[in-house]
Amino acid sequence: MSLRLYVDHLRISPYALSTFVALHEKKLPFSIKDVNLGAGAARQPPFSTLSLTQRVPAIEHDGFVLTESGAIADYLDDVFGPSTHPSLLPRAIQQRARARQVQAWLRSDLLALRNERDTTVIFHGPRAASAPLSPEAQAAGAKLLHIAGQLLQGEFLFGTWSIADTDLALALQRLILSGEPVPATLRDYAAAQWQRPSVQAWLATVPVPA
Numbered sequence: 001m002s003l004r005l006y007v008d009h010l011r012i013s014p015y016a017l018s019t020f021v022a023l024h025e026k027k028l029p030f031s032i033k034d035v036n037l038g039a040g041a042a043r044q045p046p047f048s049t050l051s052l053t054q055r056v057p058a059i060e061h062d063g064f065v066l067t068e069s070g071a072i073a074d075y076l077d078d079v080f081g082p083s084t085h086p087s088l089l090p091r092a093i094q095q096r097a098r099a100r101q102v103q104a105w106l107r108s109d110l111l112a113l114r115n116e117r118d119t120t121v122i123f124h125g126p127r128a129a130s131a132p133l134s135p136e137a138q139a140a141g142a143k144l145l146h147i148a149g150q151l152l153q154g155e156f157l158f159g160t161w162s163i164a165d166t167d168l169a170l171a172l173q174r175l176i177l178s179g180e181p182v183p184a185t186l187r188d189y190a191a192a193q194w195q196r197p198s199v200q201a202w203l204a205t206v207p208v209p210a
Ligand SMILES: N[C@@H](CCC(=O)N[C@@H](CS)C(=O)NCC(=O)O)C(=O)O
Pocket: 008, 012, 013, 014, 015, 037, 040, 042, 043, 054, 055, 056, 057, 067, 068, 069, 070, 107
């Protein structure tokens, strides 16, 4: 079995983090290939010919290449099923649908917040002075906190860990690590998610700025 993960070389892609964590949580052996997005490597061969969407993350599993972190999580759960590997998504159908909903929502909404608090702040530390959030980004932050507060049941979203927990914690970290006010329960949740060995393993690969 060969499994390779393509990620951005600066390790600031939240989607690449999600797939790295997914592979780690599944306890799958995999190699990592860096793609230098800043140099346009995603749009040039060899990556552009491998990857349908020319985006990271991509996985290459025994010659099959797949992008889109949500689709990759589904694929990994299908191929490496619950009898042999930990699940990334809840097994109960409605919870699984809710987890996918959360994943898709986090990837398609909150644009102003995602733009104004990009993941550099999470993986490379806060900038000396970030501009205050615009009204649009403040509204996105408030929406994130409201929905996270509604969804969160104790330690995890769905009773036990799922990949949606990593994605939600990442979104909350945009606010927390840039000093925005976040309720203690959500801060504690995000901090606990950040301590997972899978997330720490990703953080250990983040290059130190020159
Ligand atoms: N919805 C996709 C988003 C993937 C995505 O937007 N990746 C960005 C990096 S964060 C990318 O590869 N951009 C290509 C480029 O910068 O050339 C997913 O969940 O995997």
